[in-house]
Amino acid sequence: MSIFTIDEVRKTFTNGEVKEEILKGVNLSLQEGEVTALTGASGSGKSTLLTIAAGLQSASDGQVIFEGENLTAMKPEHVRKIRAGKFGFVFQFAHLVTFLTVEEQLLLMLDVSGSKLNKQERKREIDKMLKLVEMDHRKTAYPTSLSGGEKQRVAIARAIIHQPKILFADEPTASLDSKRSKDVMALIRDLTRKLNIAALVVTHDEEMLSFADKIIKMSDGQIVQKI
Numbered sequence: 001m002s003i004f005t006i007d008e009v010r011k012t013f014t015n016g017e018v019k020e021e022i023l024k025g026v027n028l029s030l031q032e033g034e035v036t037a038l039t040g041a042s043g044s045g046k047s048t049l050l051t052i053a054a055g056l057q058s059a060s061d062g063q064v065i066f067e068g069e070n071l072t073a074m075k076p077e078h079v080r081k082i083r084a085g086k087f088g089f090v091f092q093f094a095h096l097v098t099f100l101t102v103e104e105q106l107l108l109m110l111d112v113s114g115s116k117l118n119k120q121e122r123k124r125e126i127d128k129m130l131k132l133v134e135m136d137h138r139k140t141a142y143p144t145s146l147s148g149g150e151k152q153r154v155a156i157a158r159a160i161i162h163q164p165k166i167l168f169a170d171e172p173t174a175s176l177d178s179k180r181s182k183d184v185m186a187l188i189r190d191l192t193r194k195l196n197i198a199a200l201v202v203t204h205d206e207e208m209l210s211f212a213d214k215i216i217k218m219s220d221g222q223i224v225q226k227i
């Protein structure tokens with residue numbers, strides 16, 4: 001059974017008198033331990049779909065089923081709790097907090113997610129995670145002293161420190177050069193497998209698709225190809 005299913009999701013925006021259907025009945029499912037890439041032209045609806053999947057905005061119709069529960073029918077407070085505790089996020093830019101060190105970024109995320117770990121366990125988890133993304137040697141560094149690729153590695157560690165079930169990434173490599181992009185995608189793929197996370201990664205970079213287990217192509221609000 002899939003851990004995450006999107007069923008006939010539609011999204012309509014109204015601009016004045018004009019109604020526009022941006023998602024036209026989208027279906028997909030995510031499996032644990034797999035990276036699913038979501039690709040397609042600019043404006044095809046990738047980010048809209050990802051934000052609906054993550055409960056960041058509501059669908060106009062359809063269902064988003066996570067662990068057997070329908071996110072689209074839940075109270076906002078319940079969705080917020082699932083998002084903080086069970087989902088992880090990576091975006092185009094790392095969005096690190098400028099006045100926190102690398103390890104403090106991760107500590108903050110543990111707080112936000114409502115982690116039950118004590119101080120010592122938190123430190124151990126953070127050290128382990130920073131080793132996994134090969135940033136343990138910079139744990140007391142501030143973001144301004146990190147390269148773009150290093151910042152993104154910290155952002156990935158922060159996205160999964162609380163052991164989420166689903167990782168949502170919207171163009172995680174768009175601000176990086178080709179070599180660093182491949183490193184970041186390889187890292188996402190490796191961590192997804194190792195930690196048994198289901199990842200949904202939006203990218204319009206063809207080169208990144210080789211790191212995906214499944215590829216879903218969107219065009220004009222619809223899925224046109226599943227590989």
Ligand SMILES: Nc1ncnc2c1ncn2[C@@H]1O[C@H](COP(=O)(O)OP(=O)(O)OP(=O)(O)O)[C@@H](O)[C@H]1O
Pocket residue numbers: 013014022040041042043044045046047048049204
């Ligand atoms: N809040 C909104 N109100 C009205 N239209 C919107 C809104 N959000 C998105 N859209 C429109 O929906 C369409 C899909 O947008 P979306 O951001 O999902 O595309 P995308 O595939 O992620 O594109 P890109 O590759 O450029 O990031 C676009 O035409 C966009 O203008």
Ligand SMILES: [Mg+2]
Pocket residue numbers: 046047048
């Ligand atoms: Mg987008």
